[in-house]
Amino acid sequence: MARPHGAGAVHLPGAVHAAWSAASAGDLRPVGHGSGDGAALVAFATAVSAPTGASFDEVAWATQVHGSRVVDVIRAPQTVAPDAVACRNLGEADALVAVSPDTAVCVLTADCGPLALASPEGVFAAVHAGWRGLAAGVVEAAVRQMRIRGATDVSGALGPCIHAGCYEFGLSELDAVADTYGRAVRGTTDDGRPALDMVAGIRAALDASGAALVDVVDVCTACGGGQYSHRARGDAGRQALVVWSTPGVTP
Numbered sequence: 076m077a078r079p080h081g082a083g084a085v086h087l088p089g090a091v092h093a094a095w096s097a098a099s100a101g102d103l104r105p106v107g108h109g110s111g112d113g114a115a116l117v118a119f120a121t122a123v124s125a126p127t128g129a130s131f132d133e134v135a136w137a138t139q140v141h142g143s144r145v146v147d148v149i150r151a152p153q154t155v156a157p158d159a160v161a162c163r164n165l166g167e168a169d170a171l172v173a174v175s176p177d178t179a180v181c182v183l184t185a186d187c188g189p190l191a192l193a194s195p196e197g198v199f200a201a202v203h204a205g206w207r208g209l210a211a212g213v214v215e216a217a218v219r220q221m222r223i224r225g226a227t228d229v230s231g232a233l234g235p236c237i238h239a240g241c242y243e244f245g246l247s248e249l250d251a252v253a254d255t256y257g258r259a260v261r262g263t264t265d266d267g268r269p270a271l272d273m274v275a276g277i278r279a280a281l282d283a284s285g286a287a288l289v290d291v292v293d294v295c296t297a298c299g300g301g302q303y304s305h306r307a308r309g310d311a312g313r314q315a316l317v318v319w320s321t322p323g324v325t326p
């Protein structure tokens with residue numbers, strides 16, 4: 076199913092929820108790595124998750140490197156004040172897996188695919204999947220790590236990313252991606268040039284993992300208005316995908 080943007084949180088199996096920010100929420104990159112400032116990111120995550128009954132006290136994010144490393148969020152001793160939400164950087168990775176309602180996970184994107192994953196057991200993930208990460212296998216790696224943590228069926232929901240109509244792509248790179256993910260990734264730009272269909276690529280990567288893409292936000296970051304786009308406008312700002320669970324499902 077494809078949905079317009081701005082409908083609030085998407086509800087996935089396992090009492091897992093996901094939300095994608097628009098540029099109107101501001102640049103949500105946490106300032107500084109390590110502890111991270113992250114006030115804007117935490118404010119967005121807190122506001123969008125409140126109606127779902129969320130109870131997380133940290134938002135975990137990673138320094139994204141367009142690779143396939145997955146970080147599995149293990150809870151640190153609690154150091155924030157009661158009722159405060161911490162922002163924690165977990166080092167270099169492009170996907171974060173968690174199992175606890177105490178932790179929300181986040182990736183930051185401009186044109187890359189912000190993919191939320193969930194399982195009925197309450198295992199969930201946030202994946203940063205641009206073409207390099209996709210080709211490196213980050214989607215499959217995230218699903219694999221979820222299964223290690225007890226996930227059975229895995230469902231994906233993809234937020235705003237650059238769509239084929241705006242994503243002209245070199246033929247040699249396109250051939251390489253198509254070798255792995257099939258003809259469906261070969262798209263066409265609005266003016267008829269070869270393009271990468273990243274939505275199709277992410278769908279194929281999930282299929283290859285025995286997972287399913289069940290929800291797609293039907294917005295292109297380059298031409299949809301309202302989103303940051305590195306490719307179309309050289310925007311430095313980033314929108315966020317935040318994924319969390321609510322209490323009641325025990326992995």
Ligand SMILES: [Zn+2]
Nearest residue numbers: 241295297298
């Ligand atoms: Zn577009």
